Amino acid sequence: MANEAELFGLPACIINFKTQGTTAIKRSARGIVAMILHDGEKNEIQQYKISDVTDIPDKGLSEKSIELVKMCLKGTPLRVLLYVIPNKDTAVTEEKSLVGQSDVLDLIQTVKWNYICAPTSEGTEQSDLADWIKAQRNNKRKTFKAVCAKQEADHEGVINFCTDNIVAVNGTDENGDPTYTTYNAVQYSARIAGILAGLALDRSATYFSLTEVQSVESYPDIEERIDKGQFLLFDEMDGNGVKVARACNSLKTFTTDKGEDFRFIKIIEAVDMITDDIRDTWKKFYVGKVINDYNHKMLFIAAIMVYFDEIKGNVLDRDGGNVVDIDENAQKNYAILKGEDIDKMSAMDIRKFNTGTKVMLSGKVKPVNAMEDLTINFVM
Numbered sequence: 001m002a003n004e005a006e007l008f009g010l011p012a013c014i015i016n017f018k019t020q021g022t023t024a025i026k027r028s029a030r031g032i033v034a035m036i037l038h039d040g041e042k043n044e045i046q047q048y049k050i051s052d053v054t055d056i057p058d059k060g061l062s063e064k065s066i067e068l069v070k071m072c073l074k075g076t077p078l079r080v081l082l083y084v085i086p087n088k089d090t091a092v093t094e095e096k097s098l099v100g101q102s103d104v105l106d107l108i109q110t111v112k113w114n115y116i117c118a119p120t121s122e123g124t125e126q127s128d129l130a131d132w133i134k135a136q137r138n139n140k141r142k143t144f145k146a147v148c149a150k151q152e153a154d155h156e157g158v159i160n161f162c163t164d165n166i167v168a169v170n171g172t173d174e175n176g177d178p179t180y181t182t183y184n185a186v187q188y189s190a191r192i193a194g195i196l197a198g199l200a201l202d203r204s205a206t207y208f209s210l211t212e213v214q215s216v217e218s219y220p221d222i223e224e225r226i227d228k229g230q231f232l233l234f235d236e237m238d239g240n241g242v243k244v245a246r247a248c249n250s251l252k253t254f255t256t257d258k259g260e261d262f263r264f265i266k267i268i269e270a271v272d273m274i275t276d277d278i279r280d281t282w283k284k285f286y287v288g289k290v291i292n293d294y295n296h297k298m299l300f301i302a303a304i305m306v307y308f309d310e311i312k313g314n315v316l317d318r319d320g321g322n323v324v325d326i327d328e329n330a331q332k333n334y335a336i337l338k339g340e341d342i343d344k345m346s347a348m349d350i351r352k353f354n355t356g357t358k359v360m361l362s363g364k365v366k367p368v369n370a371m372e373d374l375t376i377n378f379v380m
Helices: 002-022 024-028 063-073 101-108 125-140 185-198 222-227 265-285 294-310 328-337 347-351
Strands: 032-040 046-050 079-086 115-117 145-149 158-161 166-172 178-183 213-215 233-235 242-244 323-326 361-364
Touching: 002 294, 032 063, 032 101, 032 185, 063 079, 063 185, 079 101, 101 125, 115 185, 125 145, 125 158, 145 185, 158 185, 178 185, 213 242, 265 294, 294 323, 294 361, 328 347
Parallel strands: 032 079, 032 115, 115 145, 145 158
Antiparallel strands: 046 079, 166 178, 166 213, 233 242, 323 361
C-alpha cells in the first residue's frame, strides 16, 4: 500500500508543476506586501489582512496610516499584511520594553510574503530592515525583498528607493479641485512596494507610469545614481508624466555568482518564483513521501523540466538551455566520504549511488528580461 500511494503521488507532482508553470505570470502579478506602521497607543502588535480598501478597519488606524495602505493597494498586490506597532512616544507601564519593528520581523519570518516596507520608520529602522533582509536571503534562503529608503545595501533583495519631494494627488477639495501631498522616500516606499508586488513577470517596472504624481525632484546625474543601485522616479517633460527610471535593486558589486543580471528586479523576481515553486512542490509531494532512489530522483527531475517548459518565454529564455540533473560531482564527493573507491565506479554507478536522504541536483536557468535599452546604427 505504501508503494501504491507513492506512485499515485508522482503524477500529482507533475500536474502541480505544470499548473504552476501555466499560471506563473498570473501568480507573479499577485504578490504580497508586508507593511509595518507606527500607529498604536498600546504596547502590542496589531495585525490586519487587507485585500482591498473594504478590508481597512474603521477604527484603530489614523488617517495617515489609511492613506499609506491605500497607496500600497493602488499597485494591486494580492494583499497587504499590515503590522501596527506603537508610536515611539507611547507610554509603557509594563516591565517589558516597547514593542518595535524587530518584534514584527521575528513574527513574520515564517509567514509567506514577497515585499516589505516600513513607511513610518524612524531612526535606524530602515537600515535595520535592509540588514535583516540580507541575512534572511543569505543565511536562510528566503525570497523576501524590501523597499527601503536611501539604503546602499548592495544586495539584490533590497530596493534602494531614493526619490524625495514627490508631489502627488491625494484627493479633491470642496470645489472638486485636486489636493496634493508631498511625500519623502520613506513614505512613498509603500507605493513602490505595492507596484512591485502587483506587477506581472511579463513586463518590467522600468518606465512604469505614476499617473497621480505631479512632480518629483530632478537629478542631473541620474545615470550615475542608477549605476550605484538607486531606484528613482523621473519626469522627462515629454508629456507622459512621472515614471520609474530603472527597475533596479541596490546591487552594484558583481561576482561570478551574482553577475549584472542580478541588478534587475524582474530577474530576481523570476529566480525567486522558481525557487518558491520548486521548494513548495518538494515539500508538498516529496519530503518523507518518496523513496530516494535513482528512478524517483529522475522522476522529480522530469517534473521540474515540465515546469521549465511551461515558463519559457516570459520567465525563462526559450533558447537558454534551462536544465536540471543529478549533480555528479556532489554524488562523487558523497561516495568518497562514504569510503568508496570512485576509480572503480562508472559514471552511472556514481549517478545511482545511494545518498541516504540527500537529493543533490545541479542545473542552469536563464531568466529573460524586458526590452529597456535601444541602440540603432543607421547608415546613410
